[in-house]
Amino acid sequence: MDDPDSPLFRKRSGWIILAVLFWAVICLGSTFYFSVFRHNDYKAKVRKIAWRQGRLPAMRGSIYSSNGTLLAYSKLEFFLFWKKVGRGNVKKEIEQLFGRTISYGTKISEKELSLLEPVFRKYPSAVWIENRERRIHLSDVDEIEERFDSVLKGQDGIFVVMHDRFGRRVPGSLKIIREQIPGKTVVLSRKEESD
């Protein structure tokens, strides 16, 4: 059954297609405007809103006496923290990995730190580590620490990291802008020792 309205349909559907194409051109123009033309402006806005700069503390150098005895050194310690997330039992999973019971803020070894990789991937915003540097003095070298501070302290590194709208770090977004340079080891001369 041939439809006599066919030419009218052809004409009117043509008009609609034109309107659709016109809308598509406007959409395309707007996409171009934001993604290409205003790309740099918004990138600057992104940096301001979401990216934060942080400091990577440099490890302080060790102090040796003139006869090679260690007088002071720094030690990095790791402390583990977590929070509840959905139905997952983060604490239980970590305990199974370590084979020991843990508490909030527990100190962990470097070996245990390396075991945590799958947990970080599974709970990117619920598990975090705090690094703390501990200075161990085996002898009274406060004055030497002060005198050689510029050599011992090294240079801190700088990193940038993206934060989400809740202020959490976005996993995988950390970029190191400047590597940290550890402090140099100081070996005292006999004269410096006697001073």
Add this chain to the structure above:
Amino acid sequence: MKERNAVLWNLVIGLLVIGLGGCAAVYCARAYGVHPWYFAGRQMVWLAIGACLFFLSARLPFQKLKKAAFPAVIIFLIILILTLLFGRPVNGMSGWLSVPFTNIRIQPSELAKPVYLLALCLLAAHEGWSEWKRFLLTLSLTAVFCFLIFIQPDFGTATIYAVCLPILLFCAGFRKRYTLSVLFGWIPPTLLFLLLHPYALRRIKAFLAPADDELGASWHIIQFRITMANGGWLGADGQNVSWANTYLPFSHSDSVFATLVEASGFIGGMLVLLGFCVMIILFRKAALETKNKEARLFLFCAGLMLITQAFLHIGVNVTIIPPTGLPLPFFSYGGSNLAGVMLLLGTACSAYRSSNSESQIDSETVKEDE
């Protein structure tokens, strides 16, 4: 017959490929989450279900689908009323219905689209009725569907239903005064909706002056822009869709076009837009090849329904119209939407196949008579 089946299979494969592109978009939008594959995996399951629905509806004769249209309309109207009574509220909207004894939620307004459109085409193309009667019936059908969806309240989906009517009247050869009366007739209910839902008015104000309240009502608009700006020409550095993952609300559903632009840049966005344009041109071509008026109307309007939804979604994402929640066909996460789209395309395919086989039989009969 074999040739037609081959075409059908090619269509199924084509739709599966586009659907998998959608799954990739959903994965990109949730890549930084705790379970990045959760939504993409579910979308794949819905894609498989949708492909089956497409295949089944495309193989059914159009005559049978026409017979089933009005009973299906009544069933869907009952389901929409049940949704209002027992629907589960999601994002302040009670448009979802839980399937008993399962964990599945469906959105009946999405699944009802093909049924509504088919019934609308049948009413508009009915040959025995006057133009006025056909107009009143199509208007009433649209008003009932729109009313039930408006009060969920789902303004976006109701708009899709409402937009179909003037387009259909225009294409069906109604006099222009009918189309214009419908276009102007939608103004009072829209104003009423704005008065009843202050959040919608706030969105319009935010759209007109986004800089006034960047951390409040304009938040979504600003995030759309930043997400697209992150994309540049060819996508964010290393295709890291970081902004869509962390700041853009509904990055895997109502904001998926912006996510796509962040992942694949202006070029990717342009390809998606071009794909939809080619799609509507192909729909028109198929409609023009179809001799049967009902089938032709359905074919073209089915394409337009998809394109309207797609272009409204894109319009919202590129911030040329105020924000409203609408999924992008094939790409946004949502089982009901995907299943509804596949059902719509399957019915359109059935209309094309049945109508062309009818015309083939007609021409063969003419030859035999000669």
